[in-house]
Amino acid sequence: MVTKETTATDVIKVFIADPLSEDGIFPLREEKDLNLEIIIDTGNSQEELIQKIKGVDALIVRSATKVTREVIEAADKLKLIGRAGVGVDNIDLQAATERGIIVVNAPDGNTNSAAEHTIAMMTSLARHIPQAYLSLKNGKWDRKSYVGVELKNKTLGVIGFGRIGTEVAFRAKGQRMNVMAYDPFLTEERAKELGVTKATVDEICKEADFITVHTPLLPETKNLINKEKFALMKPGVRIINCARGGIINEDDLYDAIVEGKVAGAALDVFVEEPATDHKLLTLPQVIATPHLGASTVEAQESVAIDVSKDIIKYFKTGTVTNPVNMPSIPKELLAEVEPFFELAEKLGSFLSQVTSEPLKEINLFYAGEIANFDVRPLTANTLKGYLKKTHGENVNDVNARYLTERVGVKINENKTTTAKGFTNLITVEVKTANETHSVAGTLLNGLGARIVKVENFVVDVVPEGHLLYIKNIDKPGAIGRVATKLAEKDINIATMQVGRERVGGSAVMILAIDNEVTSEDLAYVATLENIDEVKAITL
């Protein structure tokens, strides 16, 4: 169906490619200062969209339309893509960023609906409501086949404790369930405050009666629940996925149900959508909905309003409220701070890979000439580097600070124009409940970025590629033993940096290696005498 309306002269074309709430696009229809042409044209194939995107200034989608690199590259005027919802995995963010196209989403508008849907799915699963309904509709009065289980006093494991995960937990507690939660950003204090038990994924797998996932789909969360995790679970566990297909490995879930380990699964999302011919749907223990988590009148109105408002704001002021990928720094400042962006991001990324607990505080120290400038974009890049591991492409230098503060992490920026041994030095320190880590870096004239300090150890490391970060006791033979072990595993050392507090005291080795190491390789090195800790870092 195609409808086309024009206000005043044709200036800004807004193309709505998925069904949106008519009330939600009211702000666009009512806008008087901008000359908007609103085109509602849903259900296009990729080829059709590639043709129709020409001349479009703003594109609005939900999850069905895939905004691929091909679509983005075919767009000649596109300035903004609005995602009326949370997940932006249907949009090629890299391609959009490369083309300077801003992507905005509507992160809050469908939280409630997705949480309610999750609870509805869990309850339906526990009581076989869809199966019993079908049976009755087919003329059977079968009261024996559909004996369910109560939710009360059962344990729900929530993996991914962001907006939706938290709301699901509140509601589950209303059902008198015990809630265990895992999220890399969940601290003991916040868990206590919300009345849930902070746990690891493995602990949840071992103890929960129901497990629900609420993470984005990222390389780290893909197949988060797989064969190994199902093996840990209690027989009779029930699984819910109203987040993204692929967080739970579909083949492994199928096997776990057929083997009788998993009593049932409630799925709103699939790896490939639409999923009308999926093997999981052949199992009577599986109940499913066609990605309906956000499909309520309220959520659709809310997300469409948020995206509509951001489109108007952008075309009026050049700024947006919910950016996913937008950098916005004055040109003069950009010239001064941009050379440090990559270094800042790498310092953040380095620390995210050595820290094993939820972050509580991040302290940034800018020393030297750089301290004369607004360092907030550098802090944003550091935070972005830190959050990449958990937020993937959903974090950028615009939303990194917000995402960090949202989970209660304190950010402290300190500046001193007094040089600390280098013309410029950026030191980042992170604190968790039990750990403090720090790393410092600089740009060396003509030589590029260097990490010059790790914890209290002075080093000289090029921050790129695969690194091994080893804490050891400064005893003769430690370095040789590590080198020999790595050679046994066919891991080639490109460079090696060592530092120590004092003779015979704590020491550190940072090795640049040519290939990525496996967790088995790490465990192998960690068994060596006088080696305290081994971590793999990729920058």
Ligand SMILES: NC(=O)C1=CN([C@@H]2O[C@H](COP(=O)(O)OP(=O)(O)OC[C@H]3O[C@@H](n4cnc5c(N)ncnc54)[C@H](O)[C@@H]3O)[C@@H](O)[C@H]2O)C=CC1
């Ligand atoms: N079925 C549907 O129609 C809907 C699905 N969604 C999906 O639900 C999911 C959650 O959405 P929100 O709660 O709004 O997002 P959010 O960003 O508020 O929460 C996601 C949480 O996952 C955590 N996380 C990241 N990596 C993790 C890991 N490896 N292990 C455990 N936790 C990890 C993050 O720290 C964050 O707290 C997203 O995938 C979103 O696309 C959202 C709305 C509707």
Ligand SMILES: O=C(O)CCC(=O)C(=O)O
């Ligand atoms: O637009 C929709 O209905 C899907 C919502 C969703 O999956 C999301 O917001 O991540």
